[in-house]
Amino acid sequence: MRGFCFLVLLSACAAQQRPEETGEWRFIDEIKLDFSPMGIATGKSGFWVSDVGGKRVVQIDLSGNIVNIVTDLDRPMHLSKKGEKILIPQYVNDKAFAVLENGKLNRVDISELQIDGLASLFTDGKYTAFVDFYHHRIVLQSIGKTFSIGKKGHEEGQLFYPTDVEINNGLVYVADAYNNRVQVFDLNGGYVSTIGESKNIKVASGITVNKDRLALTDFEGNRIHVYDKAGSWIQTISDGISKPSDVLFFRDELFILNFGSKTILRFRRYTGN
Protein backbone atom coordinates (compact mmCIF):
# COMPACT_ATOMS: atom_id res chain seq x y z
CA MET A 1 0.00 0.00 0.00
CA ARG A 2 2.86 2.34 0.94
CA GLY A 3 4.55 1.54 -2.38
CA PHE A 4 1.36 2.27 -4.28
CA CYS A 5 1.02 5.68 -2.59
CA PHE A 6 4.63 6.46 -3.48
CA LEU A 7 3.97 5.61 -7.14
CA VAL A 8 0.86 7.82 -7.20
CA LEU A 9 2.85 10.70 -5.67
CA LEU A 10 5.68 10.17 -8.14
CA SER A 11 3.36 10.21 -11.16
CA ALA A 12 1.61 13.35 -9.83
CA CYS A 13 4.98 15.11 -9.60
CA ALA A 14 5.89 14.00 -13.10
CA ALA A 15 2.59 15.38 -14.44
CA GLN A 16 3.46 18.82 -13.03
CA GLN A 17 6.77 19.02 -14.85
CA ARG A 18 7.11 21.82 -17.36
CA PRO A 19 6.98 20.69 -20.99
CA GLU A 20 10.58 21.60 -21.78
CA GLU A 21 11.84 19.53 -18.86
CA THR A 22 10.54 16.40 -20.49
CA GLY A 23 11.67 17.27 -23.99
CA GLU A 24 14.95 17.08 -25.82
CA TRP A 25 15.96 20.61 -24.76
CA ARG A 26 15.90 21.52 -21.09
CA PHE A 27 16.15 24.88 -19.41
CA ILE A 28 19.40 25.53 -17.57
CA ASP A 29 19.80 29.29 -17.07
CA GLU A 30 18.46 32.79 -17.69
CA ILE A 31 20.67 35.77 -18.54
CA LYS A 32 19.13 39.14 -17.68
CA LEU A 33 19.83 42.17 -19.85
CA ASP A 34 18.91 45.84 -19.66
CA PHE A 35 17.83 45.98 -23.31
CA SER A 36 15.70 43.97 -25.74
CA PRO A 37 18.03 41.59 -27.59
CA MET A 38 17.54 41.26 -31.35
CA GLY A 39 20.30 38.96 -32.67
CA ILE A 40 23.14 36.84 -31.31
CA ALA A 41 26.44 35.43 -32.52
CA THR A 42 29.36 33.76 -30.81
CA GLY A 43 32.67 35.52 -30.75
CA LYS A 44 36.19 34.62 -29.70
CA SER A 45 35.57 35.48 -26.07
CA GLY A 46 31.84 35.37 -25.55
CA PHE A 47 28.60 36.38 -27.16
CA TRP A 48 27.70 39.40 -29.18
CA VAL A 49 24.10 40.55 -28.96
CA SER A 50 22.51 43.28 -31.06
CA ASP A 51 20.58 46.04 -29.30
CA VAL A 52 18.51 47.40 -32.17
CA GLY A 53 16.86 50.04 -29.98
CA GLY A 54 20.21 51.31 -28.73
CA LYS A 55 21.86 51.13 -32.19
CA ARG A 56 24.73 49.05 -30.82
CA VAL A 57 26.08 45.54 -30.38
CA VAL A 58 27.11 44.36 -26.94
CA GLN A 59 29.50 41.61 -25.92
CA ILE A 60 28.30 39.78 -22.83
CA ASP A 61 29.52 36.96 -20.62
CA LEU A 62 27.26 34.16 -19.48
CA SER A 63 26.23 36.14 -16.40
CA GLY A 64 24.92 38.94 -18.59
CA ASN A 65 27.78 41.28 -17.72
CA ILE A 66 28.66 43.65 -20.52
CA VAL A 67 32.25 43.12 -21.62
CA ASN A 68 32.36 45.37 -24.65
CA ILE A 69 30.08 47.79 -26.53
CA VAL A 70 30.23 48.91 -30.15
CA THR A 71 28.02 51.90 -30.96
CA ASP A 72 27.07 54.00 -34.00
CA LEU A 73 25.33 51.19 -35.86
CA ASP A 74 22.23 51.74 -38.00
CA ARG A 75 19.69 49.48 -36.27
CA PRO A 76 21.66 46.19 -36.11
CA MET A 77 19.47 43.10 -36.54
CA HIS A 78 20.33 39.36 -36.76
CA LEU A 79 24.06 38.78 -36.27
CA SER A 80 26.20 35.98 -37.65
CA LYS A 81 29.89 35.06 -37.61
CA LYS A 82 32.55 34.27 -40.12
CA GLY A 83 35.59 32.87 -38.37
CA GLU A 84 36.24 35.41 -35.66
CA LYS A 85 34.42 38.19 -37.50
CA ILE A 86 30.94 39.24 -36.40
CA LEU A 87 28.74 40.26 -39.33
CA ILE A 88 26.26 43.00 -38.53
CA PRO A 89 23.36 43.87 -40.86
CA GLN A 90 22.24 47.47 -40.54
CA TYR A 91 18.51 47.51 -41.16
CA VAL A 92 18.15 51.19 -41.98
CA ASN A 93 21.36 51.41 -44.01
CA ASP A 94 21.03 49.76 -47.41
CA LYS A 95 24.50 50.75 -48.51
CA ALA A 96 26.72 48.80 -46.12
CA PHE A 97 26.86 46.12 -43.48
CA ALA A 98 29.33 46.23 -40.61
CA VAL A 99 32.06 43.74 -39.74
CA LEU A 100 33.53 43.57 -36.26
CA GLU A 101 36.97 42.00 -35.90
CA ASN A 102 39.35 42.33 -32.96
CA GLY A 103 37.31 45.22 -31.62
CA LYS A 104 37.60 47.14 -34.88
CA LEU A 105 34.53 48.03 -36.94
CA ASN A 106 34.67 48.06 -40.73
CA ARG A 107 31.90 48.59 -43.23
CA VAL A 108 31.40 46.63 -46.44
CA ASP A 109 29.71 48.36 -49.36
CA ILE A 110 26.66 46.48 -50.69
CA SER A 111 24.95 49.34 -52.49
CA GLU A 112 25.09 47.41 -55.79
CA LEU A 113 22.78 44.74 -54.33
CA GLN A 114 19.96 47.32 -54.03
CA ILE A 115 18.61 45.92 -50.80
CA ASP A 116 15.78 47.59 -48.91
CA GLY A 117 16.00 46.60 -45.25
CA LEU A 118 18.89 44.23 -44.57
CA ALA A 119 17.50 42.08 -41.77
CA SER A 120 20.18 39.39 -41.69
CA LEU A 121 23.19 38.04 -43.52
CA PHE A 122 25.04 34.74 -43.30
CA THR A 123 28.05 33.23 -44.97
CA ASP A 124 29.40 29.70 -45.10
CA GLY A 125 32.66 30.94 -46.60
CA LYS A 126 31.67 30.19 -50.17
CA TYR A 127 28.19 31.70 -50.36
CA THR A 128 26.83 34.78 -48.65
CA ALA A 129 23.09 35.23 -48.19
CA PHE A 130 21.47 38.63 -47.59
CA VAL A 131 17.88 38.99 -46.37
CA ASP A 132 16.14 41.78 -48.30
CA PHE A 133 13.07 42.39 -46.11
CA TYR A 134 11.14 44.88 -48.23
CA HIS A 135 11.87 43.18 -51.55
CA HIS A 136 10.76 39.80 -50.17
CA ARG A 137 13.85 37.97 -51.35
CA ILE A 138 17.21 36.52 -50.45
CA VAL A 139 20.24 37.75 -52.38
CA LEU A 140 22.76 34.93 -52.73
CA GLN A 141 26.29 35.85 -53.64
CA SER A 142 29.30 33.71 -54.51
CA ILE A 143 32.44 34.49 -56.49
CA GLY A 144 31.36 36.03 -59.79
CA LYS A 145 27.70 35.25 -59.25
CA THR A 146 24.82 37.11 -57.57
CA PHE A 147 21.17 36.17 -57.84
CA SER A 148 17.85 36.41 -55.99
CA ILE A 149 15.88 33.68 -54.30
CA GLY A 150 12.13 34.09 -53.91
CA LYS A 151 9.69 36.85 -54.71
CA LYS A 152 6.71 38.37 -52.93
CA GLY A 153 3.92 35.88 -52.35
CA HIS A 154 2.48 33.08 -50.31
CA GLU A 155 3.02 30.05 -52.53
CA GLU A 156 5.84 27.53 -52.32
CA GLY A 157 9.14 29.23 -53.08
CA GLN A 158 7.69 32.69 -52.51
CA LEU A 159 8.51 34.90 -49.54
CA PHE A 160 6.62 37.47 -47.50
CA TYR A 161 8.85 39.75 -45.40
CA PRO A 162 11.72 37.32 -44.66
CA THR A 163 13.85 38.16 -41.63
CA ASP A 164 16.60 35.56 -41.15
CA VAL A 165 18.75 33.14 -43.14
CA GLU A 166 21.31 30.39 -42.64
CA ILE A 167 23.26 28.24 -45.05
CA ASN A 168 23.91 24.70 -43.87
CA ASN A 169 25.16 21.67 -45.74
CA GLY A 170 24.33 23.05 -49.19
CA LEU A 171 20.88 24.35 -48.29
CA VAL A 172 19.57 27.85 -47.63
CA TYR A 173 17.13 28.07 -44.69
CA VAL A 174 14.95 31.18 -44.71
CA ALA A 175 12.79 32.50 -41.86
CA ASP A 176 9.84 33.45 -44.05
CA ALA A 177 8.52 35.61 -41.22
CA TYR A 178 5.09 36.79 -42.35
CA ASN A 179 4.29 33.57 -44.18
CA ASN A 180 4.84 32.04 -40.73
CA ARG A 181 7.17 29.28 -41.85
CA VAL A 182 10.70 28.30 -42.82
CA GLN A 183 11.44 27.69 -46.47
CA VAL A 184 14.42 25.69 -47.67
CA PHE A 185 16.15 26.31 -51.00
CA ASP A 186 19.15 24.80 -52.74
CA LEU A 187 22.18 26.89 -53.68
CA ASN A 188 20.76 27.45 -57.17
CA GLY A 189 17.65 29.04 -55.66
CA GLY A 190 15.46 26.01 -56.26
CA TYR A 191 12.67 25.37 -53.76
CA VAL A 192 13.28 22.28 -51.60
CA SER A 193 10.78 22.20 -48.73
CA THR A 194 8.70 24.08 -46.16
CA ILE A 195 8.96 23.60 -42.39
CA GLY A 196 6.59 24.68 -39.64
CA GLU A 197 3.30 25.23 -41.44
CA SER A 198 1.32 22.97 -39.10
CA LYS A 199 2.21 24.83 -35.91
CA ASN A 200 0.07 27.96 -36.39
CA ILE A 201 3.16 30.13 -36.12
CA LYS A 202 2.72 33.88 -35.81
CA VAL A 203 5.79 35.59 -37.30
CA ALA A 204 8.71 33.22 -37.83
CA SER A 205 11.40 35.79 -37.12
CA GLY A 206 14.62 33.89 -36.36
CA ILE A 207 16.22 30.53 -37.11
CA THR A 208 19.29 28.51 -36.21
CA VAL A 209 20.46 25.31 -37.85
CA ASN A 210 23.05 22.72 -36.78
CA LYS A 211 24.00 19.29 -38.09
CA ASP A 212 20.67 17.65 -37.28
CA ARG A 213 18.28 20.24 -35.84
CA LEU A 214 16.53 23.47 -36.76
CA ALA A 215 15.04 25.87 -34.20
CA LEU A 216 12.59 28.60 -35.11
CA THR A 217 11.16 31.55 -33.18
CA ASP A 218 7.41 32.13 -33.14
CA PHE A 219 7.55 35.84 -32.25
CA GLU A 220 3.89 36.61 -31.65
CA GLY A 221 3.07 33.08 -30.48
CA ASN A 222 5.73 33.27 -27.76
CA ARG A 223 7.15 29.84 -28.61
CA ILE A 224 10.25 28.15 -30.00
CA HIS A 225 9.80 25.15 -32.28
CA VAL A 226 12.53 22.59 -32.83
CA TYR A 227 12.55 20.31 -35.87
CA ASP A 228 14.87 17.73 -37.35
CA LYS A 229 16.47 18.53 -40.68
CA ALA A 230 13.74 16.62 -42.53
CA GLY A 231 11.17 19.00 -41.03
CA SER A 232 9.69 16.62 -38.45
CA TRP A 233 8.63 18.37 -35.27
CA ILE A 234 10.68 17.55 -32.16
CA GLN A 235 9.68 20.00 -29.42
CA THR A 236 7.91 23.27 -28.66
CA ILE A 237 9.22 25.46 -25.84
CA SER A 238 6.80 28.04 -24.43
CA ASP A 239 7.50 28.56 -20.73
CA GLY A 240 9.41 31.77 -20.15
CA ILE A 241 9.28 32.78 -23.80
CA SER A 242 8.37 36.42 -24.50
CA LYS A 243 8.46 37.72 -28.06
CA PRO A 244 11.49 35.66 -29.09
CA SER A 245 13.53 37.44 -31.73
CA ASP A 246 16.36 34.99 -32.42
CA VAL A 247 17.82 31.61 -31.51
CA LEU A 248 21.32 30.14 -31.63
CA PHE A 249 22.66 26.61 -31.43
CA PHE A 250 26.05 26.70 -29.76
CA ARG A 251 27.75 23.40 -28.90
CA ASP A 252 25.07 21.39 -27.04
CA GLU A 253 23.09 24.45 -26.03
CA LEU A 254 20.24 26.48 -27.47
CA PHE A 255 20.18 30.23 -26.72
CA ILE A 256 16.79 31.96 -26.97
CA LEU A 257 16.57 35.75 -27.14
CA ASN A 258 13.49 37.17 -25.45
CA PHE A 259 12.89 40.58 -27.02
CA GLY A 260 9.85 41.03 -24.80
CA SER A 261 11.36 40.26 -21.39
CA LYS A 262 14.94 41.41 -22.09
CA THR A 263 16.45 38.03 -21.28
CA ILE A 264 18.40 35.23 -22.92
CA LEU A 265 17.40 31.69 -21.99
CA ARG A 266 19.87 28.81 -22.17
CA PHE A 267 18.65 25.29 -22.88
CA ARG A 268 20.82 22.18 -23.03
CA ARG A 269 20.17 19.19 -25.20
CA TYR A 270 19.26 16.13 -23.20
CA THR A 271 20.78 12.97 -24.63
CA GLY A 272 19.78 10.58 -21.86
CA ASN A 273 23.25 10.42 -20.34
Add this chain to the structure above:
Amino acid sequence: MRNSRFLFLILSFPFFLFSCATPPEGQVIEKTELGKVIYAQIYVEGLSCPFCAYGLEKKLKEIEGLLSVKINIDEGRVNLIFEGDRRPAKGKIEAAVNEAGFSARALSYSNTPFL
Protein backbone atom coordinates in the same frame (compact mmCIF):
# COMPACT_ATOMS: atom_id res chain seq x y z
CA MET B 1 41.82 89.90 -18.28
CA ARG B 2 38.69 91.72 -19.30
CA ASN B 3 39.30 90.76 -22.93
CA SER B 4 39.69 87.08 -22.10
CA ARG B 5 36.41 87.13 -20.14
CA PHE B 6 34.69 88.72 -23.15
CA LEU B 7 36.24 86.10 -25.43
CA PHE B 8 34.98 83.33 -23.14
CA LEU B 9 31.45 84.75 -23.30
CA ILE B 10 31.59 84.97 -27.09
CA LEU B 11 32.87 81.42 -27.44
CA SER B 12 30.41 79.92 -24.98
CA PHE B 13 27.33 81.60 -26.55
CA PRO B 14 26.85 78.95 -29.30
CA PHE B 15 27.06 76.19 -26.67
CA PHE B 16 24.40 78.01 -24.63
CA LEU B 17 22.14 78.17 -27.68
CA PHE B 18 22.73 74.47 -28.40
CA SER B 19 21.80 73.49 -24.85
CA CYS B 20 18.56 75.48 -25.14
CA ALA B 21 17.65 73.30 -28.12
CA THR B 22 17.72 70.09 -26.04
CA PRO B 23 14.80 67.91 -27.16
CA PRO B 24 11.97 66.93 -24.79
CA GLU B 25 12.59 63.91 -22.60
CA GLY B 26 12.51 60.66 -24.52
CA GLN B 27 12.64 62.38 -27.87
CA VAL B 28 15.59 61.43 -30.03
CA ILE B 29 16.61 64.24 -32.32
CA GLU B 30 18.74 62.84 -35.10
CA LYS B 31 19.68 66.25 -36.41
CA THR B 32 19.58 69.29 -34.18
CA GLU B 33 18.76 72.55 -35.83
CA LEU B 34 17.68 75.87 -34.45
CA GLY B 35 14.68 77.43 -36.06
CA LYS B 36 11.05 76.64 -36.70
CA VAL B 37 9.77 73.08 -36.64
CA ILE B 38 6.43 71.39 -37.21
CA TYR B 39 5.29 68.46 -35.08
CA ALA B 40 3.20 65.66 -36.54
CA GLN B 41 1.59 62.65 -34.93
CA ILE B 42 0.04 59.56 -36.49
CA TYR B 43 -1.28 56.26 -35.28
CA VAL B 44 -0.34 52.99 -37.00
CA GLU B 45 -1.90 49.61 -36.24
CA GLY B 46 0.00 46.33 -36.16
CA LEU B 47 3.37 47.67 -35.07
CA SER B 48 4.38 44.73 -32.95
CA CYS B 49 7.71 43.45 -34.16
CA PRO B 50 11.02 45.34 -34.35
CA PHE B 51 11.19 44.78 -38.11
CA CYS B 52 7.88 46.62 -38.46
CA ALA B 53 8.74 49.48 -36.13
CA TYR B 54 12.23 50.15 -37.43
CA GLY B 55 11.08 49.52 -40.99
CA LEU B 56 8.52 52.27 -40.51
CA GLU B 57 11.26 54.49 -39.13
CA LYS B 58 13.37 53.69 -42.20
CA LYS B 59 10.60 54.67 -44.61
CA LEU B 60 9.63 57.83 -42.73
CA LYS B 61 13.24 59.01 -42.69
CA GLU B 62 13.11 59.18 -46.48
CA ILE B 63 10.68 62.13 -46.23
CA GLU B 64 12.47 65.36 -46.93
CA GLY B 65 12.80 67.68 -43.95
CA LEU B 66 12.25 65.06 -41.26
CA LEU B 67 14.37 65.81 -38.20
CA SER B 68 13.13 63.19 -35.79
CA VAL B 69 10.94 60.11 -35.59
CA LYS B 70 9.92 58.43 -32.38
CA ILE B 71 7.77 55.31 -32.35
CA ASN B 72 5.83 54.01 -29.39
CA ILE B 73 5.29 50.37 -30.39
CA ASP B 74 2.83 49.58 -27.59
CA GLU B 75 0.50 52.47 -28.44
CA GLY B 76 1.15 52.45 -32.18
CA ARG B 77 1.89 56.14 -31.92
CA VAL B 78 4.44 57.84 -34.14
CA ASN B 79 5.74 61.33 -33.37
CA LEU B 80 7.55 63.25 -36.06
CA ILE B 81 9.38 66.57 -36.16
CA PHE B 82 9.88 68.37 -39.45
CA GLU B 83 12.10 71.36 -40.07
CA GLY B 84 10.58 74.61 -41.30
CA ASP B 85 7.17 76.13 -40.76
CA ARG B 86 5.24 74.45 -43.58
CA ARG B 87 3.26 71.31 -42.92
CA PRO B 88 4.59 68.35 -44.90
CA ALA B 89 2.02 66.93 -47.30
CA LYS B 90 -0.28 64.40 -45.72
CA GLY B 91 0.16 62.20 -48.78
CA LYS B 92 3.90 61.94 -48.27
CA ILE B 93 3.54 60.69 -44.72
CA GLU B 94 0.78 58.26 -45.68
CA ALA B 95 2.81 56.96 -48.62
CA ALA B 96 5.82 56.28 -46.38
CA VAL B 97 3.63 54.43 -43.90
CA ASN B 98 2.05 52.42 -46.73
CA GLU B 99 5.47 51.54 -48.11
CA ALA B 100 6.39 50.15 -44.71
CA GLY B 101 3.37 47.87 -44.97
CA PHE B 102 0.92 49.76 -42.74
CA SER B 103 -1.89 52.30 -42.84
CA ALA B 104 -1.73 55.66 -41.09
CA ARG B 105 -4.68 57.12 -39.25
CA ALA B 106 -5.44 60.21 -37.18
CA LEU B 107 -2.68 62.39 -38.62
CA SER B 108 -2.42 65.68 -36.78
CA TYR B 109 -0.02 68.63 -36.83
CA SER B 110 1.04 71.08 -34.15
CA ASN B 111 3.43 73.98 -33.67
CA THR B 112 4.22 72.66 -30.20
CA PRO B 113 5.23 69.17 -29.06
CA PHE B 114 2.43 66.64 -28.53
CA LEU B 115 1.93 65.71 -24.90
